[in-house]
Amino acid sequence: MMKIYRLFCGLALSGLLCIGTASAGGVHYTISASTHFYTDQAGQLAGMHMNWVYDPEVSAFILDGRDTSAAGLAQVAEDILADLDELNYFTALSIAGAPVSLSQVSEYSIKLTDQQGLQLGFQLPLAQAVAVDGKTFELVLSDPDATADINYNGVERLRLAESLAEQCAAPTLQGRSVAAAEHELTVQTVTIACE
């Protein structure tokens, strides 16, 4: 009888711990992204126009106690971009396998969506425009702390400038699961092959 009781208690404890492990976690949030790759006058890849929609929960966190007028939101955008600058804008771009340096963001817009999510648009220029003909370039958006889950909801969220669209295949999107400390998130890789 005692053995059965011990076995039951052991199973109950391990079950509880498994549930605890599965449900444990800190703050996590999602960003729904879309990107437009733009070129300079010579048709070289010059940067990306990003549009990120934060989920309403994290938007409420960020906006808690902040002024939500147009001027207040502009200050919020500046704060977000200042922090993102230190984190390389969660963006890793590589052309033919070589990482590409990014410049600081100077143009941005911000608004609240109908679902009270923050929608941040910003132009992320490359440090130097790059010719992409005959090359394949890859873009990965990921948070090194695995707090933000940044995802494209489909390839239609990726647009190429006209000159790029003429010489490059349509973007493809591949997701892979990454086990973070407390949860699992999907990191997507955008691949664009150009002739």
Added chain:
Amino acid sequence: MMEFFIQGVLHPLLMPAHLLLLLALGLLVGQQGVGALKPLCAVLLLSVLLACVSTLHWRLRLDLEVALLVCAMVTGVLAVLRLELPRWPLILLGILAGVLVGLDSAAPRIPGLRGHKIHMLLAGTVLSSTLIMLICALLALMLRHLLEGIVIRVLGAWIAAGAILVLALYLLRDRLA
């Protein structure tokens, strides 16, 4: 702002490795008697606080889960053995536990988050970690002579076994998936 504080308070309760370690430490401290309670509480409070504050400035990209579970297991085994420990190993254990819990409770880095929200979150974690240990130590203090201390030893064994189980599941998670 209060949401952040509550989230911080709940953090050690939702993390099995943190909870096991704090409960084990509480049992061990309570078992040692009232003299160990005050310094250990102060040491734990300070070490969790300092470790939490350090995560605001730099962060370790280390998985501390294994270290937390091993520490919980060792502390649970010490409670089972019911040794009369000198003060310094207890204090070292308190510092180690506090640092591990604090470092593993790093505040989320959300670009654009301003104000004292993150501080409130960390304050909640520091307070709740210390209170969990203190409450457990006070209960252990009351129970330490019950059935010649067998209750505390059984609880210590459960915690050590729980830590080993979680550790085994954690280390085998890739094979089990």
